[in-house]
Amino acid sequence: MRPLRGLPVEVRALVGVAFMVALGFGLVAPALPLFARQFGVGKAAAGAVVSAFAFMRLVMAPFVGRLVNAFGERLMLATGIGVVALSSALAGLAQSYWQLLVLRGIGGLGSIMFSVSAASLLIRVTPAHQRGRAQGVWAGSFLIGMIAGPAVGTIANFSLRAPFFLYAGTLVVAGLIGLGALRHSELAAPQAERTAPLRLAVALRNRAYLAALAASFAGDFALVGARSAILPQFITDRLGLGNGWVYAAFLVVSIVSGALLLPVGRFADTGGRRPGIMTGSLVGAAGFIVLPSVSAGIGLIVAAVLLGVAASADSVAPGAMMGDVVAGRGGTVVAVFQMAGDLGAVLGPVVAGWVADGAGYAATFAVSAVVCAAPVVAVLAAPETLRRAAPTQPPAPASGVT
Secondary structure, three states: OHHHOOOOHHHHHHHHHHHHHHHHHHHHOOHHHHHHHOOOOOHHHHHHHHHHHHHHHHHHHHHHHHHHHHHOHHHHHHHHHHHHHHHHHHHOOOOOHHHHHHHHHHHHHHHHHHHHHHHHHHHHHOOHHHHHHHHHHHHHHHHHHHHHHHHHHHHHHOOOOHHHHHHHHHHHHHHHHHHHHOOOOHHHOOOOOOEOOOOHHHHOOOHHHHHHHHHHHHHHHHHHHHHHHHHHHHHHHHOOOOHHHHHHHHHHHHHHHHHHHHHHHHHHHHOOHHHHHHHHHHHHHHHHHHHHHOOOHHHHHHHHHHHHHHHHHHHHHHHHHHHHHHOOOOOHHHHHHHHHHHHHHHHHHHHHHHHHHHHOHHHHHHHHHHHHHOHHHHHHOOOOOOOOOOOOOOOOOEOOOO
16 A cells, blocks of 8 residues: 555554554444443543543553563564453443443553554654654554444444443454564564663653653643543533434544544654644644534534544654654653653543533633643744654664663
8 A cells, every 4th residue: 555655564564453453442432431421420430431541551651661672562562452352341341330440441551562562663663754654654544443433333322331342352353463464573573682772861851852742741631531531421411412423523533633644744754743743732722622612513523623633743743753852762762752641641531520520511621722732832942853864774673661
């Protein structure tokens, strides 16, 4: 396929894995807070179920890299996906709120195994002049899966448990793809010697890295966490629309994001990382500002389009900027970048739910808009990281996260 032309074979394998993971996530994400509410809990508690997944990713990220070094990206990727699959199947059988909360937390452990393995491999095998495009293709495979997921997820109209079982099935397929497609990759196997990773203390003195961290946190707080936890409840509680509209809104976000990922990735490789981050931040803030005034389905779709535009930029530019700083020397700096996003994903649903319980949906969307726009300040203070001269070889292999 043309979008994958010229990219390393490992990137192509990761695209297939990411699609199946996202297909399942697109099935379960809109149903999760609604399923939690069936146990008689409030909006904040329903948001906490979304946060539990990200919280476990956050606390386990510093330790997962050692496992990747010991066993290789391929095995850890498949193992992590297997953990999420099992926990998702059991979550579909949950008989109480607390069972659901614990099982989603366990799923987060598997998720961080998968994502650190995949991110480390993606950075190491991709040359700098292709990094934006590789990030776009990889993120695009997630979003294409999430486009298909909500369409299949209309099964939630019949049962809010069914998406969890379908999610488990797509994850099993993803794990098999990872084990099979990467079986011949030397870069996906354990290696005795790898280039020393970039020290975190050095990275934290780099303003571009700090800007990437800020964008990662803000995007996952607002565009992922708050949106996933609050938008379904807003649609059903405030607008009085059915579960089908919840999936329709998520579908629009995914379609718009998916359509723009490759153009945004190419622009990040030619025009720079900073404009992409700023565009995503400001357009996302505009989407949250529009939401409180929405009174019907048309207005909801307009807001979803804006959030989709923001999501496409957020999926590409911060990761490309971080990859420029790492320059193939992965390690703790990769894990901390993911931790920044996970921290946002942990706080976003809980803070948004708490604000919604106390002050209403309009206040929640206002907070999300402020957080979404905040990285612009850090980006303006950061240098552009893109180097126009294209290298002839991919970056040297780097260690996994330690």
